[in-house]
Structures are given as structure tokens and as C-alpha cells.
Amino acid sequence: MRLGAAGTLPLIVLWALPLLAAVLTALALAGSGAAWSGFLHHPQAAGGMFLAVWTGTAATVMALGLAVVMAMALHGTALWHRMPLLSGAALAIPHLAFAIGFGFLIMPSGVLARLIAGGDAPPNWVTTQDPLGFSLTAVLVLKETPFLLLMLWGVMAQGDAARAFDGQIKAARSLGHAMGSVWLRVLLPRVLRRMLWPIIVVWVYGVTVVDLALVIGPTQPPTVAAVIWADLNDVEAAVNRRGVAGAVALIVALAGIAALAWGFAKLVTPALRRCLARGPSALVSLVKPGRVVSVLVVAIYAAVLLILILLSVTPRWPYPALLGQGVGISSWRQLAAAPVLLSIGIAAGTAITALTLIVLWFESVAQRRDRLLLALAIMALALPAVTIAAGQYHLLLRLGLTGTVPGLFLVHLTPVLAYGFTVLSGPYRSFDARFVAAGRALGASRWRVWREVKAPLLRAPMLTALAVGFSVSLVQYAPAQLAAAGRYSTLPMEAVTLASGGNRSLTAAYALALALPALLAFALSAAFGRPRWR
């Protein structure tokens, strides 16, 4: 496929330009000095900023650590080859649903308290909404570990890379490295470099997440994202602008921290290199801790899923009862009227469109141009969803696209493509160019080489990107809500409005309904993504 610059056009027109225009529109809204001074003098700004950065950063470091330890335990086992399905099952559960289920596990009136503390009244545990946000961090860790594990797998297990890594492991082993030393000195340096963008996405998501912070995060002050969210939802236009100023301040803070981290990494790299280059060692791999962690994570997910299922059929479940009082399917009955088809249609459409645009881009321009796009993608995922949504909305309003299906499609495409790009760029760009060269040398056209050599080898990561995009599209709330202008309703819009009434049973039912199509997508991606030769 020789496409040249023309191949980049669809992506630029359908995604990059609307995104840039939306961001600029949003920034223009924040352009007043009063908004800035208002935010800087907000009594919750400083504390909220600290909480957001602390919870998001701690969660990312821990999730990465857990993902690596789990990979050590799972690499080379039968489960390793099932990774898209395993991680996908975890990814399919929407963050908010997980937070609700996990919250009901650990809160003072929750399942654990009922099992351990008992008594007539709940204990005075400070397990959810704790002032330092430990419970929020825990949810983020649990929810991001499967994503990072899947990314790690995507880098290591994809077609030719898998064989390259196998070769490196054999070479290192024969040089006398124990398996732990192989991971530390050979695998991780290569793997982590290619996971940089997914790691950043996870970090930015953790720092800027709103819905989780509202459900399980601290409140006095809440994280800065929740402070901004409250401002953006205020009825006063001046307070809205203060919220936008806050959102920009949050991005500046993120960029500053990222720059600091980059400088620090530059500083310690030589020392790290010396340490890594120091001969073979008997360092053992963390297989046993990895197994324990894996079992724990799976157990927690199973518990959360079970809790969600029970909650969805239980109107009332007061302390200290171990089981809910009465069974009712009224929550599920209400789902009958849910706009499932529209949501699934948009999700499938945007996921396929995004993958097509991304592959066209990869085949059209050199890798060094990716940086621009990655920066945009990070921006799309870094700005609080609601800020981008506000910009997009004003843009669509001017184009007369609010309340239309094309408008809805465009706002869903933004995060779907951003995720798809960060997920796929590592595996796709590390594809061994010699395969293509060999194919071309044998006289095949570029298109044929792509179709018969490259695409089959990259099938697993491409299908993973599709499934991730599909599940990302399914849970979009803020942008869809604004762009739909009341003319269309998607699953999360229904779920969030119903959840605003605090009916946990109904929320759980909706959460499960949102998880099912995503789960199916990951299952399909896993089934069709298995390499041919295995």
C-alpha cells in the first residue's frame, strides 16, 4: 500500500481537525482572567490537585508493577495465549460499575464489614471516600492492571515479536541469567519503552477521572477533577469558565509533572544502564508472587461481578444481612426499553472506522510523524472528557450537527481513535520490516503484502484495538450527552440519568448490560486473533 500523504487525510479530517478545533474552542472559553483567578483562589484547588496527582500517580505505578509481576507468572503458560480474553473480560466492566461493586465490597456497610465486623450497625470504617483517596487508588489499580497487562502482552506476544523475545530469553539464559535477571535486564527495558504511551494514558486517566472520584473518592476536598466537574455543571456561565480554567490548569500541571519525570529519567538512565549491564545474576523471577497477585485480582473481579449481579436483583440489602431482602427483576425489566442497538451500532461503526483510519495513517507516513498524532491522542484522553465535550459541542452547534447521528458518531470517534492509536502504535510500528521487504522482493504488490503477510501477523493487536475501541465507545457519556442535544439516547446516557436517582440496583443492572456487549467484543477478538500457526 503506497498511499503517501493522501492516506493521512481521512484521519486528519475526521479526527484530528475536529479534535483540535474542539480543544481550541474549549480553551477560548477559559480565556478570561477572572476565571483564572477564580480557580486559583478556589479553596479546594490546591488540596484537590494534590489528591488527583497522588491517587493517579500511585495507581499507575502500582498497576504497572502488578501487570509486570502478573506477566512474569503468566508468561509461557497456557493462560498467556488467552490474554485478550482474560484482560478483555476485566476491561469490559465499566469503571463506574466496578467502583460501585468494589465500593459495596469494602464500605462500612459493605460485604466485608458484614462478614468481619457484624453487629447491628456498620462499623466506623473509613474505607470509601477516605481523605487520602486510598479506595479510589485501589479501584484505579484494579481497573488499570488488566489494561496494562494486555498492552504488555500486545508488545510481547504479537507474531514476530514473540519469536524475537523468545530468542533473547534463550540467549540471556545461556549467558547465565536467571529468569528474574532476564526480565529485568532484557525484557522490561524493551517492553516498557513501547508501552510508554499506554502508561501515560493510564496515568492521565487516573489523575483526571471524574465519575470514579465522585463515587468512591474523597470529598472535603475532592480530587481537582471533581471540583472542575462541579464548576462545569454550574448554571452560572462565569462558574463554567472557572471550571474550564481549572481544566487547563490541570493539563499544565500534568505536562509539568511529565517533564519532571522525563528529566529525572534522563538523569538516572546512565546509572540504570550500568546496573543493567552488570553481568548475569541469579535473580529469580517473581513467579510465585505473580501467581498470588493474579489469583487475588481474579478473585476481586469475581466478587465484584457477583456483587453487581446480586445488587441488580435486590431492591434492598440493609446491614447486616448477608443476602439482600427480596428478589426483584424490576431493574432488568426497565432495561427492555434501553437503546441497545443505537449504542452498539455507534460502537461498532466508530471502532471499525478508527481502525481503518489508523492503519491508513501507519501505511502512509513514517513513524517519526506519529509523535504529532500521539500528542493529539494524549490530549484527547488527557483533557477532562467534559472539557473536550464542551468544545466539541460548540463546534457541532456551529456546523448544525448537534442532535444528529453524524454528530454523535464524530464525538464517539474522538476517544475511540485516541485509544486505538495508543494501543496499536507499539505493536504496529515494531513490526519487522523485513517481512514486507521479503514479500516485495518476491514481486507481490504492497497491498498484497499487507493483506497476506502483515495483516495476518498483526491480526491480534488490530482486533484488540477494535475491541478496546468498541468498549470505549460504549461508555462515552459527557460528549454524547451534549452532542445528542436530547434527540438521541445511548446506554450510558440512560444509565447515568437513572443513576442520578441513586437506585443502586438499577445502576448495577445497567452496568452489567454495558459490560455484556464489550465482553462479547473481547471474546470475538480473542477467538479470531489467535495466530494461524498455533
Added chain:
Amino acid sequence: MALNLTRRAILQGAAALPFVAVARAGDWAAIEGAAKGQNVYFNAWAGSETINAYIQWAADEVMRRYGVTLTHVKITDAAEVVRRVRDEVAAGKSGGSTDLVWINGENFRAMKQGKLLFGPFAESLPNFKFVDVEGKPTVLRDFTEPVEGLESPWGMAQLTFFGDGAKVSKPPASMPELLDFARSHPGRVTYPAPPDFHGTTFLKQVLLETAADPATLGVETTADAFKALSEPAFAFLDQLHPYLWREGKQFPPSQAQLTQMLADGEVLIAITFNPNEPANLVASGRLPASTIAWQHAKGTIGNTHFVAIPINARAKEGAQVVANFLLSPEAQIRKEHLDVWGDPTVLAAAKLPAAFAAELTTSLAPGSVTAPAPALTEPHASIVPLIEAAWIERYGA
């Protein structure tokens, strides 16, 4: 202030001139005629299944009776609609996305001040003659803001507390009693963090109950004056907070979460603005039958919720027909039934035809308020941002 009133009076008079003509019966027929076939997008909070079901019933009825299609646009907060209409009008979009919105309080005030509302229309709706304007003054003053026919009353609300009668044997009937209750049940009482609507209302209730002269709260207030005015309220909160859930260092972010905490047994008292919500929650199985609801003996803040038509609505006639139907004795009586919604009517029983008046007697069910207290007028709207900012300053970080 005086100048404002004058200008308002002039505007009102000018606006009313063409309107008097529209209000004639023949013209209402013209409005009904124009409404036929219109699609009315009704933006209404959708957090309650019972309310959603009621709106669906209304949609079926207006289709059957007037050929108007009513689409319920489910939203979480009316502020969303205020922003959307403001943006649409600013972008010069004439055919707006909203035809009717469920609204009151600061959202109404923002739309009125932004000149984003169609009307006046409310007082010329044929069914407005049944409205209890004498007995329920808040149908004409929404959070102290004169309604001036820009929104049509839909239902009544009053701050109400509820809990499990098996655990709360003597419900606190005033703020001092609530403090005593919290002292003897440390960690089992809390309120939603402002600016949650219910949290702010709780603060306003504290203001009213602690003020030396509640009348001082009924007028436009400056930041300086508010400091002195709010001193007793914050002194009370300082006393109360150490006995609250998490020692008053964390608060649930919403009323919905507070209600869930009550259902789980984590707190003993929750609050609502719909006196019939507790009975409703019992009926739907989310709270036990031993649930009780009460109001503070000397009264709690009461107000009215309305429907309004944005200035850029496409189906203005259809929206008026729907607003009129929502005011009809039949629709109001049905709405008040505890097994339907339980939202108190804005109509006066005395003004209704005898057949309807008989149906408008309050029925009691488990969770109902058994001894209703008087409804108190909201403090002046200018106090809301002041008390929210002061609260966050003191307790927010």
C-alpha cells in the same frame, strides 16, 4: 432596586398587551390546533422510575387527546438545559433542542435573567384557574424570584426528613433536637455536601432556624451583611459537625447517595424535597415498611417546581398544550397518588369541580408525613452563592 421593579413592571405590562388577546378561549383553540402534530421535547430529570413512568403516561394522554407527541429527554440536572439553550441562542440557532423543561430555583432565575424564556404564558393556560395562588404563594415566587408567567407550576416540594422508625423513635423536630440526636448517635447523621441542591437547602434551613429574625433573610444580601447574618448558622454547624458521619470531615456528594446510605443502614436520617418520596421508596421496596417521614415542627423550606418553555423552542404551542395538560385536575390528582409518583398538587381543592375535589384528599401510607408542618419561604436567592462559598471555605478543604 426600585428602578428594577419599575422596569420589570413596564416590561411585564408591555408583554402582557398582546398576551391578553391570546388568552381568549378562541385563541386557545388556535393554540391547540397549531399544536396538533407537533413533537414536544420535554427535558426532565429522569432519576426516578416512577416519575419517568408518569411522564410516559402523560405522553400517551396528550397524544390521544391533542395529537401532540411528547418525548421525554432524560437529563440529570436542569442546569444542563440552561447551558444548552444559552449556547444555542448565542449561536443563533432558532430551532432549539428543547420545547419544555422541568425547572425551578436558580436555574429558572438564570434563564429569566438571560432572557431565555418564552412567555409570559402560564397564567393564560385554561387550567391555571385551578391553581392555589392564595394558599401556595410559591407558585408565583420561585425562590423569591417573581415567576411573571414565565413558567407554569407543576408540583409542590417541602424539605422533609426520613428514617427507619424502628431506629429513630423520636424524630428530631428542630435543629437543636437534631444536634442532640447526633450527639447520642455519633457518626449516624450527615447531609449532602453543598452545592448539592439538598445540601444547600439544609444549610438554608439552618439559617432560617438559627437567625434572630428570619425576615432579614428575605432580602437581597451583600457579602458583608451575610457574614453577620450567617454567624449563628455556622456556630451551630461547628457544634454539629463533630458528631456527624466521619466527624463532619467527609460528606456524601449527593442526596441520592445519602438515601442509599440510609437504606444500607450507615446513617439514620436522610433528607428529601418530596414529602412523599419516603412512602414511594417503601412502595418500591427500597426502604422498610417501618420508615417514617417528618418535618421540623416550626416549618421547613417549601417551594414549587415548574415547567418552562425556552425562547428558541420549536413547538411552543405543543409545549403550552402539554403544560396545560400537566395542570389539569386529572393529571394533578394522578400525580399525587403515592403509587404513581406522590408529588403534591399545585391546585386548590376548593377551586376544583366537586368530583375532582373529593379525590384530592391526602392518603397516608407507610413512610408518609403524618404531621405536616408549615412551608417556610426560601431565603433570598442572593444568599445561595454566598452560603455555598462560605461553607466550602470553612469545611471544604
